[in-house]
Amino acid sequence: MFPKPKSALVPNTHEFESGPMVKATGFREYDARWLFEKEINLMGVQALGMGLGALIGELGVKQEIVTGHDFRGYSASIKYALISGLMAAGCKVHDIGLAVTPMAYFAQFDLDVPCVAMVTASHNDNGWTGVKMGANRPLTFGPDEMTRLKEIVLNADFKNQAGGSYQFHENFPARYIADLTSRPKLKRKLKVVVACGNGTAGAFAPQVMEAIGCEVIPLDTELDHTFPKYNPNPEDMEMLHAIRDAVLKHKADVGLGFDGDGDRCGVVDNTGEEIFADKVGVMLARDMSAIHKDAQFVVDVKSTGLFVTDPVLQRQGAKTAYWKTGHSYMKRRTNEMGALAGFEKSGHFFFNKPFGRGYDDGLVSAIAICEMLDRAPDKSMADLKDAIPKTWSSPTMSPHCADEVKYAVADAVVKHFEDKQKNGERIAGQKIRDLVTVNGVRVTVEDGSWGLVRASSNKPELVVVVESPVSEARMRDMFEAMDSVLRTHSEVGEYNQKI
Template sequence: MRDLKQLVKAYDVRGTVPDQWDESLARAFGAAFVRVLGDAAGAPVRAIVVGHDMRPSSPSLTRAFAEGAAGYGADVVEIGLCSTDQLYYASGSLDLPGAMFTASHNPAEYNGIKLCKAGAAPVGQDTGLSDIRELVESWLDEDGAVTVPAAPEGTVPGTLSAQDTLAGYTEHLRSLVDLTAIRPLKVAVDAGNGMGGHTVPTVFAGLPIDLVPMYFELDGTFPNHEANPLDPKNLVDLQAKVREVGADLGLAFDGDADRCFVVDENGDPVSPSAITALVAEREIARARKAGEDEPTVIHNLITSWSVPEVVRELGAVPVRTRVGHSFIKQEMAVTDAVFGGEHSAHYYFRDFWRADTGMLAALHVLAALGGQPETLSALTARYNRYAASGEINSTVADQQARTEAVRAAYAGGEDVSVDELDGLTVAGKDWWFNLRASNTEPLLRLNVEAKDPARMAELRDGVLAIVRA
């Protein structure tokens, strides 16, 4: 029997096609989605919106999901090729639950589904995803074949209709950032053969931008490099292009274009924490202009200390959360935060239904850079206050034992604080580190930051020696 727990992750559905899942399962997930998100009386949701990335398996999986949903009574709006944040825009603007078929930065043989409720509200294990999985499991036989039961008596099958949302998505983003007066900029963009090649030309159209496109051809086999800018090797081409053409900056999008990474005019990566601080400053100013006295900004616990420092200096309120979009979005809803940022280059905006959009963050960077004469490296220098290790993964046999060994070595010092909001965080006067266990792999993830680069290296090496002992 198929093990759907290997397919249904904490925040999405993701696995290889066709061995882990196929159209028959996609059809079942569509039916289960509208059943689980239906009302208390058992009626399914009235309508949903679906979209997909450029992977070879995406169109057929998406259509099967749509047919499953329609068979259980939901009208399905198909928006076709789109970025994940474009799907969130559709979910928010149409006020419909949504399904995005993508495996983000994973290799070509993978595919998945990111699900949301109406208004782009997240669907995770605790907000419906485990219920969807359990319902689909109940439809599997001993051989793993799935048979979707007939819809409840009286169910009127839904319809399938197509709608183009790219223009509306573009208009909404451009309404949130004033780019009318920026100076001309040369911008290199590496789409990684992903959905940035679909969205960037339309979103950037009409701006005073000399666009240098790289790998804009939509190709889910990723012939040039993995669409994962978090891995430094996938930024090499962009860095070289920025230097070659004398660009003012470079932007790199992941496969589904919901994350955006930035390199400066020298081809050096700009820390996502620095981008978080820069965008936070702009969103705080915008909220103040609208009459908000003390706007709130969310940051996860592995962003640089510079982020809450900048937020406090601006008279706003920083709120620290666990890593992960469901925690960020939940805290944004509770606090009515204007913005949220993660060190993984996910950026969340209240005016974008609290959803993450790398494109909107990119527009803020363009507006900030183009609104003054300095280079990007000079502009972001004030946000780079600490030396950081970046995230370092270690494969371990016993996550808990290694974590406790690190606690014993570092948690007892004078002026040292310890918290367990997400893994183990130990902090001194001018340094901190966080050690978190992966939920899906036998890994420990380490992030270290210190005021002094030598102290950062000392802490990094010391903790890793214990983790890898």
């Protein structure tokens, strides 16, 4: 019988090497993330595989699963521990090797396999590991599946059974790249900076962009799991500024930055100015709704208000619904509504047919951006950006808040603003026009300025975003209004970045 996992074990002991350690907080709302060897060990990963296999059986899904791993020094060993647990649970495992996350999602379709378990910590700092999982393509697990998986693993409620097997799919990336590039080449010759932050996308992104007809300027595309320059996260200003410098140096048409596991894409225009992903979403929505009548889009609560107020989208009959932040939430909502696409401020974009298969893929996003430019041969990326109404937006800012308390703090902030609205009190000098509480709280005041506070789904942090259609000063007013509430909670620490 496999032992019940413990929440902590002492390293360099017999127990650490021969017993499972799994910290409960690693089971997030829609994927799993742990600090390797501090919160989970290899036996714990094996327990996770056994639990995932048991859950797949409970769900009544065929026990076949795709797995791959990102380029971190320990990811391959974690994947093989996961595979051993999946096989013990009776699963047939299809291993595609080193991969970006969307390559694993693609493999579900290409190999006709229902389930996926991609070993990646995405853009998290070194030391983190995790698994993105699903059993109903193109969707990934949400809170219900993750809660049940947590119960199975922590209670060692495993069901070992025969029938497990393993198959390695040699040269699988070639199939993924061929699928992405089997389209007409761009008519416009675009010079593109392709930045990968030394993450996994560096093994694939340059050749994909070259194959669609771009002249590629590679930036930090060499694989290096120490991430020597900056973390591969296209929401971080450090990465965006590195892309800016390369765009200006090479006089590129656009800079595209990919995160650690390749399911997100950040954008810098030809003048070196970063375009936050929600604004890129507005530009793409304009382009797509010009081709497809009455287009429906889904965006997350961190995203700009322009999806509702933009006159071009209104004129083209586009409709937009706001939903919970998180790739699984957004993917599911986009799928349920049959939307043409979903856009998340973090850079997760979900394209349904004819643009994609419903899952988030940074390379599909990059191709869509290049095709948008191809359809506007007389316009630069900056021209397209400047054509949308001006707003002043913050990057995503994340003050530290422990996993054990972050949801309680977020709930208290929601109640604070609900009480303010009920009492008719002012925020940043104005009355509250609207509260959206599907995911934390998004507070909009009379002039359209808004601020968001929510709990991060995958890190011990809160998330703060502010925007104003009026001025930078009003954006800063909204930040002060949101931050002043957070400062009343001693559990909230320093920000990773600020405006």
